Amino acid sequence: MKLLLKLISGIIVGVAVGAGYYAVGGGxxxxxxxxxxxxxxxxxxFIFFMIPFIILFFIASGISQINQGSGKVVGATLGIAYVSTIGAxxxxxxxATLVMPRITDGGSVPEEGSAPGAFFEFEIPPVMDILTALVLAFALGIVITLTKTDTMRKWVxxxxxxxxxxxxxVIIRILPFYIAGVFAGMASEGTVFDTLAVFGLVxxxxxxxxxxxxxxxxxxxxSLLKRNPFAMLKNMLPAYFTALGTMSSAATIPVTLKQTKQNGIRNRIADFVIPLCATIHLSGSTITIVSCSIAVMTVLPGYEVPGFASMFGTILLLGVVMVAAPGVPGGAIMAASGVLMSSLGFxxxxxxxxxxxxxxxxxxxxATNITGxxxxxxxxxAVEQRINK
Incomplete structure (x- = not known):
């Protein structure tokens, strides 16, 4: 919550400076x-320099550690979590394709370069591009798992x-200043208030x-467990509200585990699935990223919302990259930024x-991730019980 307040402060400062320039001018x-x-x-x-490292190390480490528990349970958990993320x-x-164009009608963002520019250009070329990092991460993670190479596992x-x-x-702490710069540029063109109202609806x-x-x-x-789904969802509300306060899936695991067992899920299944899904199942984050990306494309000049075939490939990639999402506030969007840049041209x-x-x-x-x-x-x-019958 402190981070959220800092980000809001960054937006306020950026808007105040940019709007002042728009109203008064120079000086x-x-x-x-x-x-x-x-x-x-x-x-x-610096942020975009770090994105390939986020993808490389988090995916490689995540894959190399998914080797605990029975093969059936591991496979079922990975498959169901991935399908849930893609479905979301x-x-x-x-x-979003139906609603966002109507919501964002009237919102606008200045074209890049139309606001007062930086004093100088500064660019740190990434060590590798996004797809290279993604392929390398999978190659390392799979080979480490198969060969049980302890040295490489420790390295990733x-x-x-x-x-x-x-x-x-570093990155989370500098975000308020980065966001302030973005909104200062937008406000200096007089478009910020319409855009903020639009994004609130988004x-x-x-x-x-x-x-x-x-x-x-x-x-x-x-339906699979033959239990009342709304009663199950009601039992998970303590986990939902805990996640709202902590903004951390990892910090909410104890509450999620307790409430999941109250829903009648067997202990050995809950004890394995809940900690693993806290890392690999980010359906709520995926909903936000897809919805907001379409909203941004309908507001920013020069973008066109892709058709289903193109966007489906992007969603499949997002489902994979969510495995790499760091367990810190904003980790999911940091990991997903590479996909947005490479697939959607952001x-x-x-x-x-x-x-x-x-x-x-x-x-x-x-909260949606952890409740899901x-x-x-x-x-x-339910699947494991049917397999063992």
Whole structure:
């Protein structure tokens, strides 16, 4: 919640400086706008430099560690979590393509370069591109699992620890300044207030879709287990509200585990599925990312919402990359930024809007992720019982 307040403060400062420049013009306010633009350039360059490392180390480490428990339970959990994530993305796409153009009508964003620019250009070229990092991560993770190479496993695990430390201690802390630069540029063109009103409605649609997807998940789990899905969902409310407060799937695991067992899920299934899904099952985050990406494309100039075939490939990639999402606030959008840039052609400005939108609802997305883990555990329990009959 402190991070959210800092981000809001960054938006307020950026809007105040940019709107002041738009109303009054040059002088000291222009200097402030250019200063914030320079900060945005430097900080943004560092953020995007780190994205390939996030994908490489988190996916490789995640795959190399998915070797505990029986093969059937592991396979069922991975498959169901992935299908749930893809289903959530598809729901968001179909709803967003119908709703977002109507919501965003009237919102606008200045074309890149139309606001006062930075004092100088600053770019840190990434060590590798996004797809290279993704392929390398899978290759390393799978080979480490098959060969049980302890040295390489320790290397990717240590890389994950270092990368997560940089995210938590550096990137998350500089985000308010980065966001301030983005909104200062937008406000300096006089478009910010219409756009903020539009994005408020976008976030409301995303939160509604979270609850629609949770209802679908528990309807499936309840039908397989022959239990009342709404009673199961009601039992998970303590986990939902805990995640709202902590903004962390990992911190909510004890509550999620307890409530999942209260739903009658067998202990050994719950004990394995809940901690694993806290890392690999991010259906709520996927809903937000897909919904907001379509909203951003309908507002930003030069973008066109892709057709189903193109977007389906992007959603499949997002489902994979969500395995790499760091367990810190905003981790999912950091991991997904690479896919948005490579698959949808997002620029740094577009990704900046995605980060601001995502962080505004991060607690709701996390709550949906962790509450949905209870449904996944229920489905895995039902599937495992049928397999063993």
């Amino acid at each position: 000291f306010l222009e200097f402030l706008v250019r200063l914030l633009a320079t900060l945005e350039t430097i900080l943004g360059s 993305g598809l729901l968001a796409y179909f709803v 695990d240590d890389g994950k620890i270092i990368t997560e430390y940089i995210i938590e201690k 976030l409301l649609v995303a939160v509604i879709l979270h609850w629609v997807w949770l209802t679908i998940q528990y309807t499936v789990a309840g 620029t740094e400005a577009a990704v900046a809007f995605m980060i601001a939108l995502y962080m505004a609802q991060d607690s709701f997305g996390t 883990d209870g449904a996944v555990a229920g489905i895995v329990d």
